[in-house]
Amino acid sequence: MGYGVPSHLCFCVASNRVIFLDQRRDRYFCLSQTSERAFFALLTGGTLSLEDRAELETLCSAEILRRGEGDAIPTPCTFAMPEADLSGHAARTTPRDGASALLALVRVVRQLRAGQLAQLAGALRSRKRAQTAGCIVIDARLLRALAAFDAAERILGRHDQCLRRSLALQGTLLHLGYASDLVFAVTARPFMAHCWVQLGGTVLNDRLENVRAFTPVMVL
Secondary structure (H helix, E strand, C coil): CEEECCCCEEEEEECCEEEEEECCCCEEEECCHHHHHHHHHHHHCCCCCHHHHHHHHHHHHCCCCEEECCCCCCCCCCCCCCCEECCCCCCCCCHHHHHHHHHHHHHHHHHHHCCCHHHHHHHHHHHHHHCCCCECCCCHHHHHHHHHHHHHHHHHCCCCCHHHHHHHHHHHHHHHCECCEEEEEEEECCEEEEEEEEECCEECCCCHHHHCCCEEEEEC
């Protein structure tokens, strides 16, 4: 019997721990020690003991796993980490662009407060699928958009707001035609969650040194 993961769940393996992101509930979680052992045996194609199979069935009952056909196994998130950032790049922006960025941030804040992370993620996925040939070049227009978000964040305050900033920026960049990625990532020991936007191998709204310790768990 094969197994898969429901569409609202994503997971990664970080520091030998399995970490899940539940988009519907906007939360991260880990498995119990016995469930994690069974899950690793499933991922690695190891021999499943009777206890392992019982744990996997318990995960199915909890809607963390779902039964599938054949020998299917769940697939953790895999994504190439960035190799550069935009330190030292600066651009001027216009009041109009700054106001648009501020509006995008406020809109995302309202949606997150209403518990709509899954809806936001679904909308971004749909918009990316609709892109036929997104731009992957870091040009003056992109730098102006980033400067507009920097200006808007100075108004709202930056502390610990990577989620709203990255969701709003990703939506704006997709609208402008950039083939950017929104990366959700975690560390296991200690547990921390972070997210950023990158274009190709360049992180756009953070520094490379700040993201290197994280393991991607979901990419939009």
